[in-house]
Amino acid sequence: MMSKIIETVATQPLVSLSEADRHETALQIMNVAEQLFAESGFNGVPLRLLTKEAGVNLAAVNYHFGSKEGLFEAIFVQRLAPLIEGCLKELEVLETEQQKLTLDSLLQTVIRPCLALAKDPKSGGAIFVRLLSRTLLENHRQVREMIAGQYGEFVQRYLRAFHQALPQLNAEQLAWRMHFAFSVMFNAFAGNDVLKVFTRSEVVSARDPDIIVKHVLPFVTAGLLAPVER
């Protein structure tokens, strides 16, 4: 059905079955797992609970995904592909429309697809946005390598775009500031309770993506545009 024409040629390092190809059991596992992982973190979810919740056998996870980590990656591959495609599409539009990239419009090409995903009710996207943020912050070796390997083009194109929007920064300064900017954005979306220590818990625990963006954007924009230390 799904174009398995020359299945031997392509180097498809990781499992990347489309939703249609996957077995019902595997899908059931992925849906339940995404929810539980986002709630309790990777280590907070025992396979025995997960499989029980999904109504499948304990060994099913290892059979369909190789390992618990494999299941984790599978969730990412499936969700990340359309998200990144969405970002790149917005970026492309931006690059053809405007001669000069503005920083704000550039940041919007990342934030809008995240928002769209986060607000799509039927795709469990909101859960994934939190899971993605949480995972990037938790520094999972596997996922990080997967992104770097699979989406090199994405990374390169955004590096170039940011360089264009912030020409006054040299390579080192740009790297640091992108590091900071994405730290803030992911932390905000992760809905971490981390820094409640320094804040009133009722205020910052808001989960509404629009509110988050309203607060994040000015901060990040100003930080990126800060005068360069010399």
Add this chain to the structure above:
Amino acid sequence: MMSKIIETVATQPLVSLSEADRHETALQIMNVAEQLFAESGFNGVPLRLLTKEAGVNLAAVNYHFGSKEGLFEAIFVQRLAPLIEGCLKELEVLETEQQKLTLDSLLQTVIRPCLALAKDPKSGGAIFVRLLSRTLLENHRQVREMIAGQYGEFVQRYLRAFHQALPQLNAEQLAWRMHFAFSVMFNAFAGNDVLKVFTRSEVVSARDPDIIVKHVLPFVTAGLLAPVER
């Protein structure tokens, strides 16, 4: 030496034996543990490895600290007390010296003690600064509650100080921005490889605290001072 005038009054809810009071075995465990935790994270260090490395029996951890989590907290309590004391002392000086707090000088009262600790060669402070940052970002429930409970005064005083330095922000805006600011600072100090995805690994992997601060401060300052969305 350090003004222990009325030592009986304070409510000291958690274990907080001074270094001198503690058993040699416990000290040995703590030193080894701090190092290993900072390298591999809490879950990355099995007690069997830890105790073998420290040359003590497996059960010693549970005997002296109650649990693996207890050991984790003990490390924090011991290191955090002087760090927080250092911050508050700097803040006090600042409040008496200047009529108007400047944002930069306020941030310095946090960063300078962290830097001093990070650069003290004989106290393993550098390891702890990374461990602290990593832990706050990883959202350990225990440690967060410990800080909130034990250092309420610290939190309140800094909230007031930031409010004074940024009077144009209302409570909600201030909470969000402090949340962001500390996210960035901790992420920078944590030395996470997280966002290497978006950067050249060689650049951002710098561990020199001075270099980190040089890049962090302008970003955070500008972010905090960003115009308010309306």
Add this chain to the structure above:
DNA sequence: GTCTATACCGTGATAGAC
């Protein structure tokens, strides 16, 4: 190919002997 039951080994915790 898919699913099930079950066994294996490593983890943190704990009781009790010394």
Add this chain to the structure above:
DNA sequence: GTCTATCACGGTATAGAC
């Protein structure tokens, strides 16, 4: 205080049923 033995629980591997 320290140690050994043992426990319950975690992810994983596999043999065999369908």
